[in-house]
Amino acid sequence: MSKQGGGALARKFWEKADYSKLAAKEMYDRQHVVLRQHVLPCLKPQGFLLDIGCSDGEFTEVLGRDCKEGVGLDLSAPLIAKAQARRISHSHLRFQVGDAVHLELEPIYDTVSIMGMLTYLVDDGEFAQALDAATGALKPGGYLVLKDSVRLDGRGHRYHNDGAYEALYRDEEAYLVAFAQRGMQLVRRIPIVISQEQDQASVVYLMRKPEYDALPERRAATRLAIFLQAPEAWANVRTIWQAALADGNAEVLVVLMPFFHDSYEWRRSAVEQYLHDEGVPFIAWDRLNLAQAQIDAVIYTSPYDDTRPAEYRFEAVRPLVRSISYVPYGIEIGGGNFDLALQYGQPVAKASDVVFARSQRLKDMYLRHCPTGDRHVVVSGYPRFDELANLAAFEIDPHLLTQVGNRIPVLWNTHFSFDQEQWSTFDILGSDIIAMFANHPRLALLFRPHPLLWMRMKSLLGFSDADIQALKAELRGLGIIVDERADHRHVFACSHALISDIGSFLMDYLLTGKPVLYLNNPNGMGLNEEGEDLASLFPKAESMEAVKQFIEALERGEDPGRERRLTAIPRFAEQQDGHVGARIYEHIKSTLAAAR
Template identity: 50%
Template sequence: MHNDKASTFKRRLAILYQLPESWANVRTVWEAARDDANLEVIVVMLPFIHNDYQWQREAAEAHLNDMGVPFLAWDAFDLDKAGLDAVLYTSPYDETRPPAYRFANLRQRVPCTAYIPYGLEVGGGEHNYVYQYGQPVTALATAVFVRSEGVRQMFARHCPTGAGHVQVTGHPRMDGLMDLANFEVDPALREAIAGRRAVLWNAHFSFDGDLWSTFDQLAGDMLDIFASRPDLALVFRPHPLLWQKLINLNILDASGILALKNELLARGVIVDGRADHRHAFAASEAMMSDVGSFLMEYLGTGKPVLYLCNPDGLGLNEEGSAVVRHYQSTSDALGICKFLDQLSHGEDAQGASRRAAIDDFFHGFNGQAGQRVVAVLKELMA
């Protein structure tokens, strides 16, 4: 036993932070652990190594500092001397981390390993099941904390080690949506919306391979449609990897991305790059989305959703197919217009049944999932 542990009797939990957008997945876990007299929680900032993402150390540090979250950088943290009792991963992908923090290495140094899914998985495709359920972290961690029994069943079907390690605690990400009506939206976003009815547009980055994105197919129509509807404000919040993907596929270069963003702004589109997606969720009255986490998560708001379906893509997994039954779907401009017409007229035929389905997809949707995760971690560390 380490001397500092002997004197304080505190268990030491490390949360691995890689992306600002993923902090929502562990924020309430960190808060619960911080407030627990029997725990010491350490946030370790790691880079996110990915061809389609330009990780910036300064931006990550600024994000944590802005939130008042104490942290240590990976390159100033001695794993061998840390005396960690548990580590919590926020990404399943080992290749996105420095070698020392990959699962096989960290597992040798930390007795309890845990993972909270970085996304609320809705994408189909056999190889995608390997990405979501077959990584070393997802298959071999001591515990994986999931949002629902439906996700646990997905692990039972698709994870090579089954679902014995999967804990249905509810997803801590959803804790932040419990009181969304009272969430303090950035005044700059409110000012940009300027009293109009705001619609959130979420585009995926998969223009190749999985083909979940409809951005390349529907963007032109989308902009024309909103240009003809001055009562509506379009809030564009794409997947974080979309911009770099456009560059990597030689669709645009860096100056072209800047020009695209400026063109969107010139056409009245609000481009939202805030780390906290709740600003866009709270300010919008509806969402249009490709396959992606938001397609599941926005259900928790109770607001209308239009699923933008790429007919050539891999489509949805079992959970994704289940949730879009409560939404409208389209692959063309006509469907977008119909959805917006209904929104403008205050029509929402699926509203009651959609809101009634929230508990089916989010276990214990009461703002306390983070506390439940910490309670299980404490049992595993005992």
């Protein structure tokens, strides 16, 4: 490998640069998504950010969204001048000319980022100096965010010099070793662009300087951990947690971790606040040394390994605990081979010691569609339904009751997949449903979309955060109630009926005994065999005429399908006596005891 420029050519190029976007626009667009959805969830709110090689500050602004103070450094005075203009709307950010190779920094930063700059440090000594400065500037427990072009599969470094500038594309393995030697732990690796030859890629890396909280000395016979990624999933395990708390010979840890997804906006502060409000003690994933935590059993609430930090994926956790259980996060009724693979082919679904199923019918679905069959599936009932056992006694948020007033409340739940012809009818019926309920004197629409809908509108339709807030305000101005509570029981208890796309609510709401209208996308992927049976209990709408007929019957107080629905409940949800969570906990506990 020849490095004839020795770094001088690259330095000369970047000192004078007034523009830094040398790759295709699509790469930078993707970089925005990756930073927002896969990096920001991990970063400390109200922390301190240092962006080395900040260019015009575009990505400093992204990474600094929730920070208390951010500093951007760059070799180029023209680029820093452009970055300074961002301070008009982001006064917590400041920018200055600085050289990554000659920084002397104290460990005061919660986040340090280097976005694409290390490629241009072709001299190994300068590369090492920059790494020392960046990792040394991090507080223990802090995060390092990197974006670089690297060589794949052990192909070695590649030096580029076209006479105008130079770059060194380092072998990825050697690149990562250099950070590991400085005490950094790899948390996420997200390729943005892979070359046509498959030998080089632009990759975003998220690394951490580990620091862990000390757990109290273990005093109980059993230590159970619940892995929680989203507040919406807490209803699935709340009664298991309560049963473990009631057992004087057990400890239960709720481990909070991100849900990484391009269309889900996970905010650490919001989820932490939710758990605080619920009175649930928790430990964050990045403060727990899982290998030393002496956990006996783990409960997963989501099957999707790629949405979790690497150290909490199934294969990483398996050697560290004696038992792994999975409580399904939703109702598996979607059709198509794609959805069957998602629901039954994930490591958590096929290799957990126990999957707790709501019914024999679901166990049979595992027999037909899970690669490992159904021997690990136990019919327990669904703990999420424990909280629906006495819904009439649930205390509804008084503000919601005030919003509804004397109107008949109808719950509307729409799927997010309006762009893929999967299950959503949002793009087919949404505008007409909104118009039908807008400022209606007798009807109140409780709009509770799938959590991914808003982000799908951002990524596909170009909506900004401000656009989404404006849309919600417009809906409220029309008398439509936008429900964003983590606890769905408020709208379940308040509403008189449900109109819904495919989703968990179709089965959840069945247990209320109230009327349901199934909104079907005729061009979508349909339902699996159990889903078809469930949908047959409800009238189906593919047009507004069917929606209007359902609402008119509701206004008249007519519900001809009620008895048929109530009779069918045991087929879909067995043992729903309000004690499913307790039975699941006892099963885990007894299994551990038998294995001792």
